[in-house]
Amino acid sequence: MINHFGKTWNFSRIFLLTLLITLFSAFPVVTLEAAEHETTTEHAATEEHGEGHGNTLDIVHHLTDLNNIEILFWTFSLEKLHFEVGGIDMSITKPVIFMWLALLVLLLSFTIPFRSGKLMRNKFSHLMECYIIFIRDEVVYANMGEKDGRPLLPFFLSVFFFILTCNLLGMIPSGHTATGNINVTAGLAVIAFFTIQGMGIAKNGIFKHFKAMLPSGLPVFVIPIMIPVELVGMFAKPFALCIRLFANMVAGHAVILSFFGLIFLAQSIIIAPLPLAGVLFISLLEVFIAHLQASIFTILTVLFTSMTMHPSH
């Protein structure tokens, strides 16, 4: 297999690389387990807990803990960054940190390799160009047309790359998937909702926009039923976007952690290669899912925006 850059990538090389990443990603789980064990033994000493409880692995806690960033053996607490604005808890939690990290990664990825305004300067910019052209030609122009699509292209590119980066940051050892939190995907869905409705209003005017929601030629008595149906549809679309992205991102990590859990469940190192092979497979699948979900979110937002901009009825 020869890639675009002339280097030969055989299977063993890819396998080793993935195995390495997988082993690294196992670290937080192991440390988590160790910490859990310590606390339970302390508990056992004080509260006389039953034996064997220390071998449980708290997957849900690992996924829901938003206040500690674990890098290998070190844990950074974000407790000090808690604050409220106008009664709303605006704490800087783990997903926020990782969204900012995504912002930083994107900013570096699209400025440094692309500086001097020339394309194809290096392998990385070449790769990014493939993504950009895919979003531009296959997603935006294909569904909206070049005339309407061109001004919105920066927005859709930002949506795609932001979600993709957030998804992929979770694949890095010690990383966290910001999109694996329903509040983050809800925020993105809100943005999508305002874009979908806003572009429809901007293009067709507010009256025509809402009138176009009702199919023409409807019998008058159906209209009172159709209005709530269409209203539900209006909110259901971004809601589906929100849930789809969130569920896909959480599911992959839950499966990976469950595979690791098998090692602790069996309490044997001999069984380890089997779950590790499973984790390897799921990790590869996760990389694919990360791309797939980012593009699905973008494609659906483009489609819905295109539908409100060009109502067929």
Place this chain on the structure above:
Amino acid sequence: MLDIHPGLMIWTIITFVILLFILKKAAWTPILKALDDREMGIKANIEAARKAKEEADLAIEENRRKLAEAQAEAQKVIAKARQDAERLGEQLKAQYKAEADAARERAIKEIDLERQAAVNEIRKEITYLAVAAAEKIVGKSISAEDHKRLVMEGIQENFN
């Protein structure tokens, strides 16, 4: 993870809006412009190449046509030359034949004349000799009238 946390949602929106503005300024505008420029350049190049190809095709067609014309011309010239040569040959042959014929005729005629002259000469010579011989035999000269008559008689006898 699943608990509602409006702060996080607001942070997401804020982060995304910042990201959109920064990336639009720093990344998307120049990158998309560069892509457009490159595509425009490629399109222009393709157009130029197609035009050049069309021109080349035309030139080739022209050349081919000219070549065919030249070949036809050459064929015509050759054919004409051959025809001319053949005609000239025929002409010359006829001319030479006529000349040869004339020369033969003339020669035959000359030969005839020469023969006639020779015969006459011989005849004259014979006449003198006969006269001389007759003079000797007769021993005397006979008159010119007689002489002539005798000769004529002799000739008629001898040659008829």
